[in-house]
Amino acid sequence: xxxxxxxQRTADRILVAAMREFGTRGYEATSLDDLxxxxxxxxxxxxxxxxxxxxxxxxxxxxxxDEVAVRLxxxxxxxxxxxxxxxxxxxxxxxxxxxxxxxLGFLREVTRLGPPASTRLMDRLEPLVASAAGFLDDEMVAxxxxxxxxxxxxxxxxxxxxxxATEVExxxxxxxxxxxxxxxxxxxxxxSLLEAALVGDQARPR
Amino acid sequence: xxxxxxxQRTADRILVAAMREFGTRGYEATSLDDLxxxxxxxxxxxxxxxxxxxxxxxxxxxxxxDEVAVRLxxxxxxxxxxxxxxxxxxxxxxxxxxxxxxxLGFLREVTRLGPPASTRLMDRLEPLVASAAGFLDDEMVAxxxxxxxxxxxxxxxxxxxxxxATEVExxxxxxxxxxxxxxxxxxxxxxSLLEAALVGDQARPR
DNA sequence: CAAGGCGTCTACCAATTGGTAGAGAACCGG
DNA sequence: CCGGTTCTCTACCAATTGGTAGACGCCTTG
Numbered sequence: 149x150x151x152x153x154x155x156q157r158t159a160d161r162i163l164v165a166a167m168r169e170f171g172t173r174g175y176e177a178t179s180l181d182d183l184x185x186x187x188x189x190x191x192x193x194x195x196x197x198x199x200x201x202x203x204x205x206x207x208x209x210x211x212x213x214d215e216v217a218v219r220l221x222x223x224x225x226x227x228x229x230x231x232x233x234x235x236x237x238x239x240x241x242x243x244x245x246x247x248x249x250x251x252l253g254f255l256r257e258v259t260r261l262g263p264p265a266s267t268r269l270m271d272r273l274e275p276l277v278a279s280a281a282g283f284l285d286d287e288m289v290a291x292x293x294x295x296x297x298x299x300x301x302x303x304x305x306x307x308x309x310x311x312x313a314t315e316v317e318x319x320x321x322x323x324x325x326x327x328x329x330x331x332x333x334x335x336x337x338x339x340s341l342l343e344a345a346l347v348g349d350q351a352r353p354r
Numbered sequence: 355x356x357x358x359x360x361x362q363r364t365a366d367r368i369l370v371a372a373m374r375e376f377g378t379r380g381y382e383a384t385s386l387d388d389l390x391x392x393x394x395x396x397x398x399x400x401x402x403x404x405x406x407x408x409x410x411x412x413x414x415x416x417x418x419x420d421e422v423a424v425r426l427x428x429x430x431x432x433x434x435x436x437x438x439x440x441x442x443x444x445x446x447x448x449x450x451x452x453x454x455x456x457x458l459g460f461l462r463e464v465t466r467l468g469p470p471a472s473t474r475l476m477d478r479l480e481p482l483v484a485s486a487a488g489f490l491d492d493e494m495v496a497x498x499x500x501x502x503x504x505x506x507x508x509x510x511x512x513x514x515x516x517x518x519a520t521e522v523e524x525x526x527x528x529x530x531x532x533x534x535x536x537x538x539x540x541x542x543x544x545x546s547l548l549e550a551a552l553v554g555d556q557a558r559p560r
Numbered sequence: 561c562a563a564g565g566c567g568t569c570t571a572c573c574a575a576t577t578g579g580t581a582g583a584g585a586a587c588c589g590g
Numbered sequence: 591c592c593g594g595t596t597c598t599c600t601a602c603c604a605a606t607t608g609g610t611a612g613a614c615g616c617c618t619t620g
Binding site: 385386387397398401405406407 | 606607608609610
Binding site: 364395396398399402403 | 566567568569570
């Protein structure tokens with residue numbers, strides 16, 4: 149397998165740039181020429197590695213799904229019981245938002261694009277959702293968390309996190325600045341909201 | 355003002371179709387030719403009423419903002435105290451999602467497009483956010499609701515509603531069908547979650 | 561009925577799009 | 591040093607894009 153290393157690197161750089169551009173400017177709004185210009189290469193080099201724009205999108209989807217899966221699983225590793233598990237999920241997602249801001253944007257973009265891209269993404273994320281839902285369900289059955297539909301709870305969390313982490317202009321209108329400090333504040337507020345909803349009275353200290 | 359009635363109607367039909375298409379397929383992905391074909395007219399007719407695609411977008415933004423404002427204010431009219439107010443907001447948003455499914459999609463699309471479109475939208479919605487935030491703040495000060503940052507609470511609600519109402523493919527992965535009954539279920543689940551978070555123990559009856 | 565605005569149309573255009581064909585450089589094992 | 595593979599390039603292309611110019615019919619008003 150003497151695949152040239154520089155080659156691998158080119159394919160990879162394309163993938164990274166594509167995720168960033170697709171996630172921020174949108175899939176249709178990003179032309180292969182733009183992408184190539186940003187990388188200092190020619191469009192045909194992109195088409196060499198990814199024969200069509202759609203295939204490129206699929207590759208980005210796969211990488212994004214992998215990344216999200218890894219991050220979430222890692223975040224869940226040392227998670228404790230009850231609300232600690234929800235907290236672990238939320239923190240993992242926000243960490244993702246802080247370190248790879250364009251990734252959540254790309255996630256949203258893919259769900260907006262609809263099939264087949266969105267189907268591909270969700271098929272890859274489904275096992276994760278299932279395990280997280282089971283994860284939550286256990287705690288509810290054990291009585292350590294108020295009873296809710298675990299999948300809908302996850303959906304709500306997912307929506308809130310992506311919303312709170314990505315909608316910059318909305319945030320502005322809602323009085324939030326796009327700073328890291330503000331992001332942390334939003335995370336804590338969301339956690340406090342969820343804790344109140346799921347375990348009840350004991351308020352989380354400021 | 356003897357503005358031709360049929361004329362007015364054409365301009366209006368364009369606006370409605372544009373909101374639907376922009377909201378479902380996306381702004382860049384919708385060509386003026388597509389739009390015109392769907393309406394049984396020529397692209398130049400669209401350009402007669404809205405000289406550029408961007409101006410058309412602005413017009414749709416304005417109409418969307420108006421519609422959302424009217425719906426929300428109407429929903430808040432008879433709202434009672436405490437959690438009733440949150441419930442009124444949520445119900446109004448879900449009603450919007452049920453009757454004009456493309457509208458929430460359009461809202462999301464605009465926030466994704468970024469300035470200047472998103473700025474325009476948010477400028478028009480800002481007073482509404484402000485009044486709703488005050489609305490909530492009053493109840494919290496009066497002790498009828500648990501204390502949270504009212505604007506962040508609104509943002510969370512907004513995110514959850516748009517997420518739960520628009521992300522069809524995500525919903526599929528999370529085990530939800532795109533039916534009206536399922537939408538109602540999601541609304542109730544969200545309300546129960548929020549009630550638990552904001553007022554506490556008394557569970558809402560199934 | 562004449563005149564002029566209003567609304568829609570046909571005809572066209574320059575720019576950009578995703579994609580093809582194939583040349584040439586760089587690197588490899590023999 | 592050679593023959594082939596790997597990789598990136600130049601040169602094109604057909605289709606589509608948002609937008610312009612201007613003709614044609616229709617309705618209203620003097």
